[in-house]
Amino acid sequence: MPSKTEWMRSDAFRALKYHSPAAKLDWRAIAELHKFDPAVIDDPEGTVPITTWLDVFEHVAQELGSDAIMFDIFNKMDVGAFSVFDYLFICAPTLRDACKAWKRFMPMRTNAYGLHYHEDEHYGILEWPILEGRGIWCQSMYARIGWAARRFEIVLETDHPPIAIELATPAPKDQSDFLERYGRKVRFNRLRNCISIPAYLLSKRLPQNEDNLYAIIQTSAFRELGLFQNRNSPMSRVANEIAETLKNGTCNLAQIAQNLGMSQRSVQRVLEQEGTTFRKLTEDIRKTAAERYLQSTDLPFKEIAFLLGFSELSTFSRAVKTWYGVPPRKIRESGTRRIN
Structure with missing residues (x-):
């Protein structure tokens, strides 16, 4: 689901690299593992893909124990x-x-x-x-x-x-x-x-x-x-709007387009350029949000279903089983510490 054009400033890596205890890590090896140019760490205008940015933080925390x-x-x-x-x-x-x-x-x-x-x-x-x-x-x-x-x-x-x-x-x-x-x-x-x-x-x-x-x-x-500011990512605006709108219990293309001040066709073109569709993107967001709600909150399943735009608990349960192969109860009981 991440857009190819989503970026974060890499100066956060520089702040981390030169601050104890992360300074002791092999940052060239970290760059090679996560496939970014190590020179970007010290570039005041440097950026890295958002997925790289997030992954590096998780990696450094693991390395530091x-x-x-x-x-x-x-x-x-x-x-x-x-x-x-x-x-x-x-x-x-x-x-x-x-x-x-x-x-x-x-x-x-x-x-x-x-x-x-x-x-x-x-x-x-x-x-x-x-x-x-x-x-x-x-x-x-x-x-x-x-x-x-x-x-x-x-x-x-x-x-x-x-x-x-x-x-x-x-x-x-x-x-x-x-x-x-x-x-x-x-x-x-x-x-x-x-x-x-x-x-x-x-x-x-x-x-x-x-x-x-x-x-x-x-x-x-x-x-x-x-x-x-000119390095924008229309895909990010669409994805974030879907995630927020789902919390109100409903989400459709017309509503998202209106919220963004775009035509429905313009939203579809943005998604086509990223190789996805409105239905696929919404499904991806629902899937990752479902895992997060089940594993990091104690919300009742019915409330989670509403927050993801499902009108019936049974529909939500079937969707979770399709995504993960197990019902919501098993996801919650697994206790896995992944937050997507």
Whole structure:
């Protein structure tokens, strides 16, 4: 299902490569194994396919012998590891502006997904979408959360910021300084990947903000955004919209086209260029989402069936058995730690 044109910035590999304990690994061998040019690690404008990006995070965690280590590695990274994207947050006028800046400038980091930000009565919510069908993404998500939490720690000037973290993954088996420090503020087996910020903090003036400096940072950010924004992936927009729309219990071509502001024929042409169809893509997304829901949540089967757009539990059960050769109960009982 992954699009041939979906990419992520490879500077995350550079940040990982030069940070202990990952610095001790043979990164040339890692590049050869995962079929990317090692020179891209130190290229400030380098990108790699999203599947490669996700696979490398999983590989490094395995090599380091801990399924929780990414929280700690990325939580300890200094500001500047990701260039202007860091400073858009750290130097913003308020926390609300900081979150909105990350959402606005996310296309400079990847064309595979967008970062969402919205507010309700009680919280501002920064949400990373679940990337159905791109491969195993646990470790990369742990890295993002560790890194993002550190930015909140810096601007709020505390190692224990009053934020809440939700992850659509099982809890890791291994210990982590980050998880020990955050304790019950991190909740696993949820339906989303997000950080929630209490509403009373959203208008807080950030200590490192200075208007003239921030104007310079934004100018630099727009320049960098221009370098990457034309490397878009229409396929990603379609796939991500299908994954989100399925959660409402129904999904069809007409609805997806309308949500994207495209004609149905335009959506079909995008999928044809990637060698797939709307029906096939929807089926792939349902399949990987079904495994994730069954293995990383305790949701009742009926609710999972609804979230995947099945009107009847029996139809969902037959689909799972067709995909995996066993009924939903067996998938849940297997306890496999794959998150697709």
